[in-house]
Amino acid sequence: MKISILGTGYVGAVTGACFVEIGNDVVFVDIDPAKLDMIRTGRSPIFEPGLDELLKKNLDRISATTDTGEAIRETDATFICVGTPSNLDGSIDLQYIEAASQTIGGELREKEGWHTVVMKSTVVSGTTTGIVRRRLEEASGKEAFRDFGLASNPEFLKEGSALTDVFSPDRIVIGAEDPRSRKVLETLYATFDCPKLVTAIPVAEMIKxxxxxxxxxxxxxxxxxxxxxxxxxxxxxxxxxxxxxxxxxxxxxxxxxxxxxxxxxxxxxxxxxxxxxxxxxxxxxxxxxxxxxxxQPLRLVTLLKKHLPDLKGKRIGLLGLAFKPDTDDIRESRAIPITEELLKEGASVIAYDPLAMESFGRLFPGISYAASAEDLVQVVDAVLLTTEWKEFETLDYTGKLVIDGRRVPKAAVGSIYEGVCW
CATH class of the missing domain: 1.10.1040.10 (N-(1-d-carboxylethyl)-l-norvaline Dehydrogenase; domain 2)
Known part of the structure; x- marks a missing residue:
């Protein structure tokens, strides 16, 4: 099958690379030429263990372009994988979904033959059959289920183990309201040995x-x-x-x-x-x-103040800045509110993370960053464990005040130790 992936962020990069691995031809589409250049040379635009290797292995079946029309003309199905950030009230911002739908619809006006549009981005129930369908129909001049079909195929990826999640899934959910689109997705996932649930599109969206x-x-x-x-x-x-x-x-x-x-x-x-x-x-x-x-993350600071009531001028070390190990992603990281609270208390914050210091540094340029976890432990007055990287299990915490938010057993050896819930 020939597939176009619209958006090369986390979901798009992983989805496209895995579809190529199972024997499909994939066209990556993005407005950012730098991301596409990386893909063309077998480098992932996002960090995910094993993704670079997968792209390099399958370069002969991968192409990348900023031309959405070219991608749609050459493929049988387009997966929408653009971002859905939050509005201030918590609802999702659909501007990228609407723009993608409008663009796809305009290109479908010139395309002959059937084309399936699959929603892979996470959208609330009713989005695909509502605003996405309207935008596609308005831009293409075509009625859904005549010249193109709609489907939903939500992702269930965990950062750090996304490739395993794709190739060994708990389930595959297919939302489809026409038989041709359903057939496209069933064919795509035919070799997967897991429960496959076919539902109406709004049900698939709600399941996610x-x-x-x-x-x-x-x-x-x-x-x-x-x-x-x-x-x-x-x-x-x-x-x-x-x-x-x-x-x-x-x-x-x-x-x-x-x-x-x-x-x-x-x-x-x-x-x-x-x-x-x-x-x-x-x-x-x-x-x-x-x-x-x-x-919950502020309880770490409360426990710290049991031992150091006045944090002003104290050197407090943060071990872990990514929201979880094996990723460089700091979005909604628990280290963020902890850092903010420590700075309010007048502490001198020193941080270390194997992958996320560059991203965290853009958010907190005024704090210090250690060259290694070992260096951090040696110079601080207290250590706060905020991400459970494996390398933190081998450190020597002897004589240190340690407040543990992620249960690192080695940190309790020879230290003054508090666990947040234990």
Whole structure:
């Protein structure tokens, strides 16, 4: 199959590279020539383990262009993979979705034969069959399901393990309302041995949001229980080890700490809240999920002040700036509110992360950055563990005050140690 990928951010780069790997020809489309130049030379425009190797391996079936028309003329299906950032009220900003739909529609006006447009970006339920369909029809002059079809194929990618998530998925969700578009996606995923659910497009869109919202809920629930366990001298990990043995519950994501970040969970929960409010359905549980998550990282500073009541002038080290290990992504990183709070308290912040210091430095140019984790530990008055990079498990924390937000067992050896929920 010949596929065009509109947008070469995280979802687009990973999706396109994996589609090539399973035997398809892929045309990457973006307005940024620099990203396309990287793809043409087998380099990923985003960091994801294994992605460069996948692109290099399959360069003979990859092309990249800024010309959307050329891409659509040469392909059977177009996957929309553009960004959906948050508005101030938590709803998603659809400007890039609308622009992409308008552009695709204009190119479909000149294209002969059937073309399937697949929504891969995360959009709230009703977006594809509503505003996307209208923009496509207005720009193309064609009615949907006559000359082109619409589908939804939500992604369930975890940064740091995205290739595994594509090639060994828990499930594949196909939202389609015409048989030809359904057939395109079923053919594309024919070799995948996993549950495949075919639904109406709005159902597929809602599945994505509810999946992320439920996982975020499990994290905030674990943190709220963890905070209680902390006051009682109980280890929250032991509690949830027992809870997770119940087959109805499942232990995944019951890991207490300083909360969730990244480009998906915070944004998607807020978008679902905004949609619920617009529908007149007060989202009490989801609102609490966000509230717990916003408070949780600040507990690290509260614990620190138990030992150092006055932080003014103290050298406080942050180990970990990315929102999770194996990524350079700092979006909604829990290190951000912690850094802001430390600076308010007058602390001198020194930070280290294997991949994310450049990005974090653009956000916080006024703090110091260590050359290595070892250097940081040696010079600070206290260490705050904010991302669970594996290299932090081998450090010598002897004699240091350590406040651990991610459960790094080695950090408790020989140190003055506090865990946020244990």
């Amino acid at each position: 949001y509810v999946s992320n919202a439920f996982l975020a809920t499990k994290i905030s629930f674990a943190n709220e229980i963890g905070n209680l366990c902390k006051t009682m001298g109980l280890d929250t990990a032991e509690v949830f080890a027992g809870v997770g043995l119940d087959a109805r519950i499942n232990p995944a994501f019951f890991r207490s700490g300083i909360g969730f970040g990244g480009s998906c969970f915070p944004k998607d929960v807020r978008a679902l809240i905004a949609q619920a409010l617009a529908a007149g359905v007060p989202p009490k549980i989801l609102t609490s999920v966000v509230a717990v998550n916003e408070d």
